[in-house]
Amino acid sequence: MFWAKEIECMSRKGLEELQLIRLQNTVSRVYETVPFYRRRFDSMGLKPEHIKSLKDLKEIPFTVKDDLRTNYPYGLLAVPIEKIVRLHASSGTTGKPTVVGYTKGDLKIWSELVARMVVETGVRKEDIAQISFGYGLFTGAFGLHYGLERLGATVVPISTGNTERQIMLMKDFGSTVLVSTPSYAMYMAEVAEQLGIDPSKLNLRIGLFGSEGSTEEMLAQLEKKWGILATENYGLSEVMGPGISGDCHMRCGMHIAEDHFIPEIIDPKTGETLPPGVEGELVLTTITKEGLPILRYRTRDITSLNYEPCPCGRTLVRMSKVQGRTDDMLIIKGVNVFPSQIESVLMGIKEVGPHYEIIIKRENYLDVLEINIEVSDAALLERFSDLENLKNKIRCELKTVLQIDAKVNLVEPQTLKRFEGKAKRVIDMRAKK
Ligand code: DLL
Numbered sequence: 389m390f391w392a393k394e395i396e397c398m399s400r401k402g403l404e405e406l407q408l409i410r411l412q413n414t415v416s417r418v419y420e421t422v423p424f425y426r427r428r429f430d431s432m433g434l435k436p437e438h439i440k441s442l443k444d445l446k447e448i449p450f451t452v453k454d455d456l457r458t459n460y461p462y463g464l465l466a467v468p469i470e471k472i473v474r475l476h477a478s479s480g481t482t483g484k485p486t487v488v489g490y491t492k493g494d495l496k497i498w499s500e501l502v503a504r505m506v507v508e509t510g511v512r513k514e515d516i517a518q519i520s521f522g523y524g525l526f527t528g529a530f531g532l533h534y535g536l537e538r539l540g541a542t543v544v545p546i547s548t549g550n551t552e553r554q555i556m557l558m559k560d561f562g563s564t565v566l567v568s569t570p571s572y573a574m575y576m577a578e579v580a581e582q583l584g585i586d587p588s589k590l591n592l593r594i595g596l597f598g599s600e601g602s603t604e605e606m607l608a609q610l611e612k613k614w615g616i617l618a619t620e621n622y623g624l625s626e627v628m629g630p631g632i633s634g635d636c637h638m639r640c641g642m643h644i645a646e647d648h649f650i651p652e653i654i655d656p657k658t659g660e661t662l663p664p665g666v667e668g669e670l671v672l673t674t675i676t677k678e679g680l681p682i683l684r685y686r687t688r689d690i691t692s693l694n695y696e697p698c699p700c701g702r703t704l705v706r707m708s709k710v711q712g713r714t715d716d717m718l719i720i721k722g723v724n725v726f727p728s729q730i731e732s733v734l735m736g737i738k739e740v741g742p743h744y745e746i747i748i749k750r751e752n753y754l755d756v757l758e759i760n761i762e763v764s765d766a767a768l769l770e771r772f773s774d775l776e777n778l779k780n781k782i783r784c785e786l787k788t789v790l791q792i793d794a795k796v797n798l799v800e801p802q803t804l805k806r807f808e809g810k811a812k813r814v815i816d817m818r819a820k821k
Pocket residue numbers: 478479526527528529597598599600601602620621622623624625626629630631687689710713
């Protein structure tokens with residue numbers, strides 16, 4: 389039930405005392421060892437000893453992804469490179485990736501935190517965990533791998549791809565836990581069905597899904613298809629990787645490992661701190677990292693924090709599902725639209741499947757939102773009036789939620805692109821004009 393009960397169920401007062409000591413240590417350390425932070429602090433007249441309470445965290449300037457790029461590859465490391473035993477990098481779509489380095493101590497904590505996170509969902513050492521994340525510079529596979537091994541579970545490091553083989557081995561090995569993106573889990577279920585295997589009859593009991601957003605509706609579909617408890621976890625490479633937060637078995641928000649990270653929610657426009665419960669951008673400060681400590685990192689992920697005690701008994705704050713990223717919010721005809729809002733509507737309509745594509749174009753200087761979505765049953769495409777009714781229904785529901793019109797194209801099952809890693813469902817063609 390618990391991995392480290394004394395921490396996971398700690399009183400807020402005790403936790404804050406621990407956080408303050410660790411924060412002060414981190415601030416002093418980066419001031420001494422990372423010229424980037426020292427320059428910033430000096431230019432503001434800020435000294436490590438000015439951080440007297442957790443409230444003083446606000447005095448520290450934000451760190452953003454560009455700071456990692458500017459200091460590429462090793463400029464933000466707080467230890468000499470000889471002390472770094474592992475490098476990972478995040479897959480930026482443009483320019484140089486952001487590089488993160490881990491000391492032996494960092495790797496130990498990382499595996500402990502992932503072990504803690506998977507135990508929260510109900511994973512135990514008797515489980516057989518199939519890791520269907522891509523192994524490589526991406527933190528997902530190695531992060532879960534060492535955490536699950538730390539717990540004592542049997543790890544199957546199958547990586548992504550060759551989906552038919554994934555299903556065969558899942559069956560033969562009797563895998564009980566699946567680690568993947570939610571979109572890949574959905575695709576794997578489809579491949580199993582094509583092979584004549586009912587995924588819910590396999591041995592899987594828990595899904596550990598992360599690395600991309602998923603709606604409640606998508607998780608509910610995964611639960612039904614696979615006959616599992618579908619849980620979600622969150623993380624980002626700049627701060628550590630997976631293990632920063634994850635669902636417990638109650639599935640009512642992802643507990644953040646607050647003994648290692650201090651979360652804040654800010655207004656992404658003004659940078660002002662927002663109160664608990666209010667949605668905004670998540671900012672994280674690491675308080676135990678040795679290799680790459682990071683102060684007030686702007687994640688760009690939109691979420692909110694809930695400090696109410698959880699029915700599971702844990703006192704660690706819970707973050708809500710990530711609503712989207714500040715940089716994936718689309719502005720269509722002047723209206724703010726998150727792809728997750730579209731997914732929620734589509735997943736609620738039983739005649740269409742979970743595979744879709746969002747296309748934004750500009751026609752005659754006007755934005756046009758177009759959605760391609762697979763119907764669940766190809767026979768529907770033959771029945772013109774049913775098809776039109778379904779399109780109208782989807783259009784109306786989208787309009788109610790988004791306040792804008794969308795063009796809906798219903799396409800045959802299994803014709804849209806499938807994803808083995810993070811899904812890319814939005815094609816914004818406006819920038820290309
Ligand atoms: O995706 C770390 C990770 C791996 C987390 C495996 C969980 C499982 P990056 O590649 O650096 O690291 O991408 C980080 O992915 O800022 C979010 O925008 C997004 N993300 C990660 N988990 C979730 C989630 C890993 N549960 C970026 N829900 C983050 C929504 C997520 N978005």
